[in-house]
Amino acid sequence: MSFPHARLVEITEQHPHLTRVLWMLTLLDGAIHRQWMVTKGRLTADEQMAHLFCEQYVRARTAGLVTGNAYPFPLTQMQFGDALGLSYVHTNRTLQRLRRTGALDWEGGVVTIHNWPLLMELAQFDPTYLHLEKLPR
Template structure:
């Protein structure tokens, strides 16, 4: 992958990297920081459909999509690399097993989507928040980006709301509950999990669907 022609870019927090509806000719690779994908609705709502951390290829799907049905933005400041589609496609046709790895990665993402959808559709606010924290902790851990009981999660409460289908006010109250129960603390973007088993119980979290993610990570 090192031989690819890439163009890197530093981004501030909250920058719209790739707008909804555009037809990108490059793939975006996250080097540092948090990014997200989100869909804008007619009534001005916003649904974050994925969080992306270093090593992710947020718009891997754009290789196949005529035009993006969602936007890609930065959550925190960070750095991304852009790689021309042709270069990626050339690489993939040269190495079929890499293409399979890409497909496999897409399959894992689909599993993340299913869990996310299940949270938003059928879990309470508290369960959703707990589930998301468990998921992101597990993913960060797999990358060696988490410490034993805490990790950096630089999202605002409004962004959490947009991810979980809740208002920022309700996110705030839900977080306070979790803190009051002593399950987590969350100060200055650092989430500390005091009792992971309990948090998983609250959030109905089973890491099974992320197994392959860990395996697929050696990007």
């Protein structure tokens, strides 16, 4: 998606709050990108998959999309594998191993977290990179 540069300059000059929001979104995108670069280089496929499930859970919870301990995850295994850089077969086997831990299930486009502390441990997940704490203005 493109946005006219002149319009962006106009918005940032006239609406300092929107400028701050745009800047925070840029910083957040950078933080997520850096985390995924580290994750891809340091974690096993099982850990990477668990990490992505953790990240999506935290982000869905922040957006009010979690019901109980479940959140929508309307991807196919093939799409999920593509996001992780895994083949379909490797994705399926990795998902089966994660399910066997009892930490989660993924059925019908919904992920259900059964053991959040275990999933976080498997993923080596620390959500601070998502910068979800509310800071004073």
